[in-house]
Amino acid sequence: MTIVAIETPTLGDRGYLAHDGEVALVVDAQRDIDRVLLVAGAEGVRITHVFETHIHNDYVTGGYALARATGAAYHVNAADPVTFDRVPVRDGDTVEVGERLRVRVLGTPGHTFTHLSYALYDGDDPVGVFTGGSLIYGSVGRPDLLGPEHTHDLARHQHASARRLAAELPGATEVFPTHGFGSFCSVDQSAVTESTLAREGLVNPVFTTGAEAFVESVLAQLDAWPAYYGRLGPVNLAGPDAPDLTPPAVAGAEELRARLAAGEWVVDLRHRVAFAAGHAPGTVNLGLDGNVATYLGWLIDWGAPVTLLAGTADEIARAQRELVRVGIDRPAAQAVGGPRDWAGGAPLGTYPRMGFADLAQVRHHRPVVVLDVRRDLEHNEEHLPGSVHVPLHELRARLAGIPDGEVWVHCTTGYRAAIAASLLAAAGRRVVLVDDDFPAGTFGLLGTAVRHGTNEQ
Template sequence: MDITTFRTPGLGDTTYLLTHNGRGVLVDPQRDFARFLEAAAEKNVELRFVLETHLHNDYVSGGPEAARRTGAELVMPAAAAPAYRHTPAFHLEDIGAEDGLSVRPIHTPGHTPEHTSYLVLIDGEPVAVFSGGSLLVASAGRPDLLGPARADTLARLQHRSLHRLAGLPRDVLLLPTHGEGSFCTTSGVGRFTSTIGDEVDGNPLLALPTEDAFAAQLMATPLPIPAFYPHMGPTNIAGVPPMPATSVPALTLADLATLPDDARIVDIRPRHAVAKGRLPGSTAIELGTDFGSWTGWLLPYGAPLVLVAEPGQDVAEAITQLAQIGLDAVLGVVTDLDAAATATFEVVELDMFVKLVQQPDAQILDVRMPSEHREIALPGAVWRFLPELFSEGVPTGLDSSRPVLVACGSGRRATIAASLLTDAGYRPVVLSGAGVAELAQQLAR
């Protein structure tokens, strides 16, 4: 048996390709499934099954199309009931037995009601379990993504599911889909795979004595839910269109005058380039591993998009990340701004930012996540989580006549905030290459 892992860092997810005796099992593939099929072809493996653990909340699935392209059998939780052909996975009803490989579905509701894990058996012996969003490394999948009304019920189901999986043999590999960086997990530890024995010994959620204590722990501190999440489940139920092309037309500034009224401009250039000049009204979301997630969270879902990029920048990567969450309406890309880039802001490193913060009239805006703010709160700073800055507007306490010093964890989110602040008439100064933690250390000296 061989297992190949594919991390999608911006989503915090892992796809797996398990191979045995020339046959392959693909688990929870994202929409850009070509990379998984290429790996199978390199191994000279025939894809036998495509397994889906649940109707994903965080990305558009590539499972149905990957199965169609390869002739593999698409296996989904029986309770998912999507609107396309598949093999329903019923609890403990083994699937396949060719060349000694079989898959045993285990109903593990909690992250979603239909959630199903898959125990892999080689010659009848359990060797690995694909746990999706159920039992995770030192954690568990969130039970609140389908709304607060069902969260307590799903949390209690998750408790039973975790203990169901914990009853497997200790040496069984634990291969979850969600992990560090995913908003589908309740915590992160920097590891993505484990064993059942390691989780029994060290997962703090398995140590909680009662179902009540477990549910209370999972629901104690509500976590933010990205705005694009509610669109993922219905898309995965209805059926996903084929992956769009990753090349788009080159547009001129004159073309922008003909855009639909609801179109949005997203500037993917590096922050220092954006700071020197950007198109007024554009949102600066620097291209990185989480570009697609922030675009889907901050802008109206499904709005037509135009990208602004540097010549030679990896526009295909940006389009792929957008497609992973179903944002297919990319109209084109602009790479020559000429003199139209008039909106500017300032980007500085930590030493200069500290000097600015120490000025008597300094005003600081912290745009980090609630969990980051709870861990380290900067005295005197105004805090507004980045998505709330977009949905609720600029805090009233900020003075537009003075610079606004914007900080996050590295400068990435602060740059996004700066594009909004600039258009609102403020003068933002972004802390780059460091964040609130480093800033707090410097100020404490």
């Protein structure tokens, strides 16, 4: 038996294809199902069963489209109010896949109320369990995506569900989560890339902590999640089709100017270094080197037209693939080339890139605004004294409240700060991008660290 992980690192998720050499099952397929079909083809197997662990909030599922494309049975919790035909499954069911593979359905509420895990057997031997957003490496899936009124109860369910898995399956059973590789669906992150129930029992707080202490710890770690999460549940309940990844229409400089004048999103996908050195004024920088879909989906008004700018057609195609995974289906237009092509002869926008050492020197000589665009938990853990804190996902709504003066904007590595810097520049602010790692070397230069509301060196 073979299990292949199909990774989507920009969303921090994994799907899986498992097979016996002839037939295969797929768990938690991403929207761009061509990747799954390529894996099945390379393995020389036929997909006969598709499973969902839960109705996803962080991506548009490819399960429905994959089942239709392959003729596979599509297994979804009977309790989920989907609007499409599927094979309903419940806690305790068993699904035979070919002559050797068998899937046992386990109810594991916590990430959602109807979450399922799937224990995979090779004959009579349990070999792995697909845990979705229930048990993940070193943590659990977050329990707050269905609203604050359910969070406490779902956190308690997470504790009980994880312990059920450990009680009913051998310690050598491999754990195959969907979330936990950078996904905002996870309470915490781990660098571990594989694990077993026995190992999780030694290191995962869900096993090493009592229920009340575990719930308290989980609630203390929850921070903001991307705004588009609230929109994708209904999309997945409706059974989304496979995406259209054909190239968008090409826009020239005049059309780009018109789109910018209309207040549309024109997204420059180049690296922040290139963008800072020269860009078409009014464009926003979300580089392909980072989580472009996550942050664009978080920031835009849902359904707003998006035009993509990049150096090559391949980069446009990469961005399209990323965006369809979060429900941004068809860019309004695209343009390939460079900023002089896109600006159509107009002067380019630029702004400086500096480090924290430069910021320390500047603050000795003149006042500047230091803008921290990290999330609340990051800021509360440690931040620069005198900085203004506006999380990136709140920046558009709070632009008018940023103090007057030159704005030095920072995050943890520079990616989010680059997005913020481009938004500020588009709004006519004088901006400096702090393109540096935080907090390494920062506080000796810039003053006393502020941690958890106290001043400590």
